[in-house]
Amino acid sequence: RKEVEQDPGPFNVPEGATVAFNCTYSxxxxxxxxxxxxxxxxxxxxxxxxxSSGNEDGxxxxxxxxxSQYISLLxxxxxxxxxxxxxxxxxxxxxxxxxxxxxxxxxxxVIP
Amino acid sequence: EPEVTQxxxxxxxxxxxEVILRCVPISNHLYFYWYRQILGQKVxxxxxxxxNEISEKSEIFDxxxxxxxxxxxxxxxxxxxxxxxxSAMYFCASRVGQAANTExxxxxxxxxxxx
Numbered sequence: 266r267k268e269v270e271q272d273p274g275p276f277n278v279p280e281g282a283t284v285a286f287n288c289t290y291s292x293x294x295x296x297x298x299x300x301x302x303x304x305x306x307x308x309x310x311x312x313x314x315x316x317s318s319g320n321e322d323g324x325x326x327x328x329x330x331x332x333s334q335y336i337s338l339l340x341x342x343x344x345x346x347x348x349x350x351x352x353x354x355x356x357x358x359x360x361x362x363x364x365x366x367x368x369x370x371x372x373x374x375v376i377p
Numbered sequence: 378e379p380e381v382t383q384x385x386x387x388x389x390x391x392x393x394x395e396v397i398l399r400c401v402p403i404s405n406h407l408y409f410y411w412y413r414q415i416l417g418q419k420v421x422x423x424x425x426x427x428x429n430e431i432s433e434k435s436e437i438f439d440x441x442x443x444x445x446x447x448x449x450x451x452x453x454x455x456x457x458x459x460x461x462x463x464s465a466m467y468f469c470a471s472r473v474g475q476a477a478n479t480e481x482x483x484x485x486x487x488x489x490x491x492x
Contacts (some may be wrong), residue, residue, distance in 0.1 A: 308483035369419040
C-alpha cells in the first residue's frame with residue numbers, strides 16, 4: 266500500500282459544482298495532515314491544514330478520519346480559478362524527525 | 378512576505394556534467410528539504426537537512442547527490458554526474474520548526490533538463 270494515496274483524476278466539474286477529494290495514508294502514527302495546491306509548473310502552496318475536528322476556510326472544508334486513515338477536501342461553488350492539482354501531504358515522526366510525504370495529487374479542472 | 382528563493386529557474390546541462398542547484402531558505406527557518414517532481418508525476422522527497430547534517434534521505438538520493446549549507450544562508454543540491462532521468466523540477470523547502478503541524482514553504486523550483 267502506498268504511503269499516501271490519491272485518485273489522480275482528472276476531475277472535470279462545471280463552475281458552481283461541489284467536488285470532493287479523498288486521500289488515504291498507510292502510517293497510523295501520522296500526526297499532521299495538509300492539503301497543498303499546485304498550479305501547473307509551479308511550486309506547491311499550502312491550502313489548509315487538516316485538524317482532527319475538521320476545519321473550514323470559506324468554500325473549502327477539510328476532514329480527517331483517523332480510524333479509516335483518510336482525509337478529505339470538499340470544495341463548494343467551484344470557481345475556474347480552483348483548477349489545479351491538489352496534493353495531500355502527511356507528516357509522521359520518523360526516527361525523531363518529521364517525514365513529510367506527498368500524495369500523487371488530484372487534478373481538478375473547473376469548466377465554464 | 379518572506380519566501381524561499383531558488384536559482385537558477387531553469388538549467389540545461391549535458392549528461393555526465395555536474396550541476397549545483399541553489400536555494401535560500403527563509404531566514405529564521407531551521408529545517409531544509411529538497412524534493413523533485415518529474416514532469417507529470419508526483420512530488421518526491423529527496424533529503425532533509427538540519428543542524429548542518431542530513432536527517433533523512435530517500436532511496437533516490439544516492440551517491441550522485443549531495444547537499445551543503447556552505448555559508449549559513451544558501452542550501453545547495455549537487456548532482457555529480459547528471460543522467461537523463463535526473464531531468465525534473467527540483468523544489469527546495471524550509472520549515473521554521475520540526476513540529477508536526479509546521480507548514481513547509483516551497484521555492485519556485487529549478488527546472489533541470491539533462492540532454
